[in-house]
Amino acid sequence: MNIKINKLPGPKSLKYLEFLKKHNGGYSDPYPFVFSGEGKGCYFKDMDGNVFLDFASQIASNPLGYNHPNLVNVLRKYRNTPIKYAGQDFNVKEHAELLEELLKITPNGLDSAFFVNSGAEAVENCIKISIRNRKKSGFGVCFKNSFHGRTLGALSFVTSKEIYTKGYWSFPKKNLAYNENAGEELRDIIKKEGADKIGFVIMEAIQGEGGYNIANKRMVNEIRKITKQYGIPFIADEVQAGMGRTGKWWAIENFNVIPDVMSSAKALQVGVCISSKKMFPNEVGAISSTWGGGSIIDLALGAETIRVIKKNKLLDKNKENGKYLLKVLNEYDMKNARGLGLMCAFDLKDKQLRDNVVIECLKNGLVLLGCGVKGVRLIPPYIVSKKEIDKAISIIDKAINKCKHKKFKHTGLICDYLECASSHT
Template structure:
């Protein structure tokens, strides 16, 4: 018997009652992926309020690399709850905050002296990384990338590329933010990745002449692999080229590891794939198994540029978040979850690359570790995005017990963020559901 159990249609009767209450009491702005409500989560499985059991390939948008309610983390949280909940680090300090700072300084790339501090969300980490970079350099301009996503607060939203639904009618935005192109080899007009890399890196030099001089740029912020943008993977040559420009002109290089961090790509942090050491890193999502916390880690001399009281927040680095994060790091190291991420990617490749050869609607199959995606197109010649097909596939998968999410500028990409603790049987069962949905919808 498989892990998926379907008792009712989705949404079931209990979920329908909750949906009615949600419509009456919650604004329509917060999006949801599937029209039901969780009753229990364990590992890579979710049971809803009607008794339907799903395999989770969304992982709370990449927040649950160690799964739902990992027993080790839950146990440590109970111990912490019995001591104190939140005295606020800014009132009276607590040891878990220092312990986590030491751990992040240890596991993040580079042997240089580092310092870390904590906030609540990925967007807050991005906001504060920008503040620190501006303070350190005395410059104002910030560079982000096309298709990048960095959050919904005003600086983070200004850095984000996708207009709808994130930016439309929410302006004006923060000034002195500029966008650079990010390589998308599947949609490139060049014959080879190297040619595209060369063209883009040359454009950045031209940008310094036509838009803003490098002496006025405080930081470049980059997702080592674009998340919301569609799991787009750059070459090592491109990332190293950007970092080289930053070094040449004294620009702070910020790696946004909010979605890519903590084992998702088969390394602790995705930037490690590219042989680049960032000056600052932003982290959140899977840092603490779903407990809200985020971090900025960076070179000590840069981090110390902010004076007392200039960075922080009342709930930043909560004891529960720090405690959970410390155990998550131990889990990743003790249970071989980096190797597990690479196995997931290998099994994904073996299953879906052949499927891509069968259906011209599958434009590209791409992955880095367990950060996996399928891009759907109208046909292989035009590569026009096929958002409608993706929605049909997603809906069918949901009805058959698999939780999936989309990504990409046009919503034509299915992204997979299964917990790294998923069993091989569960993973293959989920693949079966996804393959069936693709086969039926592509032939419809």
């Protein structure tokens, strides 16, 4: 497939977009197209025949691209069967099969997992199992510019943008700087409040929505040292960065650290809380989920995704292509180019220019996401080629040169969409 843009939004897409704007309670200025189901590799087609190159991967949820043959075969296998069961109470083999594949790739000692529906639920249950036996605890510890999900527990530890938390109740928390000062700040909290008061420390090894900020290695190791010393559960949030995107199965592995608890979702196709068996409650019913462990297509797709990543050596490919992507970004003199594997970003002068560039790239067939205040994410599927990387960066470069002029302004129906390209998490 090749990029082909006729009109954005096209008439067929516009019909659905207008309906969703009127009736969707979670309407969020979406991208101005509706998927047709057609696509191959890093390309997809919308209902109006527009063809896009995807460097957003459904917000890091589509690691193998569109209509990967192995995943299509999985879907065909289940076309004549029920697709959902109440999986924690009524067992299906797909639950055990994904669990088996997942636990082959988890860090040493993390030998159990609990499947749920989403990344937010995964984080929520990581929090629950961490605080359950810490009777004296009264607050959790997170980092500035963090994002951990939109359910109330997970949302309480989101510090990246006020709009995400405005008007909602919040659990007590304390924030740490996302730099080398974090360890000292955590020790100060312990000295003042006592280690028993801390329910957990939760961290993204690479902050996602908050700006694709990569943790300082010294900071990560110091935080882990302190949490071990005082027996404070350390949660690694791997919802966006995990499942191989950084060139290792888990982003935290880039820092030679093993957490007590870990969340995953997105690329795994289901949400999951991962830990040692001893961290999970013994009492029946203490945690559960109706569809967790019962959405058999998602479970089967997750297991096959792990197998494909292994078989095709995509971890090594992500490392290689990630280095190439950063090299090309630096050759084009993109500001603050950064990343691990295929989790990369760069910054523009300000938010207005960033948003204009994301929209201009879309008009030229390249799908991107913003992050932080003025950052642009580059998170293509793991099967991306160097040729596609070159094509994407060329489109971005032309968009920047066009949008940086003072009098530049988008016109037409596309102005009704993508008000803030960074609001997608």
